[in-house]
Amino acid sequence: MIISSSKPFEEILSMLDDAGKIFVIGCGVCATKLHVGGEPEVEDMCRKLREAGKDVIGGTVTKAACSVKSLDYLLDLDPKIKDADSLLIMSCGSGLSIIASVTDAEVHPATNTDSLGGISCGDVKEEQCVMCGDCIADFFxxxxxxxxxxxxxxxGPCGGSMDGKCEVDPEKDCVWELIYIKLRDTNRLDLLDRMFEPKEYDA
Known part of the structure; x- marks a missing residue:
């Protein structure tokens, strides 16, 4: 799941200063689950923009914004999209980029893409992956x-954690404490003996 958060409404208004006719598009997957781009949020955004004097001609939610295959797919959702000068996208950056690739209208983000996460036991888990392209999470x-x-x-840890909490963000558990507990409980503490070289980012 891509973790996104809503931009401040004032920032969205400033992006749409000369937007012309606006159509709002949400996402039926991650943004819906996070309540930043589902049907209620799209309807609320349309209402707020109209109250702010913007020319909003409609809003809809795609099944998955990152999987929009063509402009025809969007027009099947709502033909008014073809009349829009600007599209306000309530999805992650991937969804925005995919929609931008099939339309000539200006596209604007209504959200910030924060991290790759998921849902576990009903809770949203943020910052689970940074998509570095060299996954070694099995060792941890x-x-x-x-x-x-x-x-x-x-x-290993930096040595600055206190009572299992992160030195940088004391509201969070130290991830190395969590790694140690996980490996201890699964009888794999030997994995901590391996040393990893710094990643090469210039290759």
Whole structure:
């Protein structure tokens, strides 16, 4: 799941300063589950924009914004999309980019894409993965320190945590404490003996 959060309405208004006719498009997957781009949010955004004096000609929610195959698919959802000068996209950046690839209208983001996460036991889990392209999470019990350690440490904790809490963000558990517990409970503490070289980003 892509974790997104809503931009401040004032920022959205400033992006749409000379937007002309506006159509709002949400996403039926991640943005809907996070309540930042489902049907209620799209309807509310249309209402707020109209109250702010914007020319909103409609709104809809795609099944998955990142899987829009063509302009015809969007027009099947609502033919008024072809009349829009600007599209306000209530999805992650991937959804916005895909929609931008099939239309000549201006596209504007209504959300910020924060991280790759998921839902577990009914709770939204943020910052589970940073899509680094070199997954080694198996060595850490399936917990990614690249994504979840603010310092991105791959060879153990920094030493600054207190009572199992992160030095950088004391509201969060130290990810290395969680990794240790996971590996201990699954009899794989030997995995912590491996040392990882710094990643090569210039290859």
């Amino acid at each position: 019990g399936g917990i990614c320190p690249t994504a979840r350690c603010p310092k991105g440490l791959l060879n």
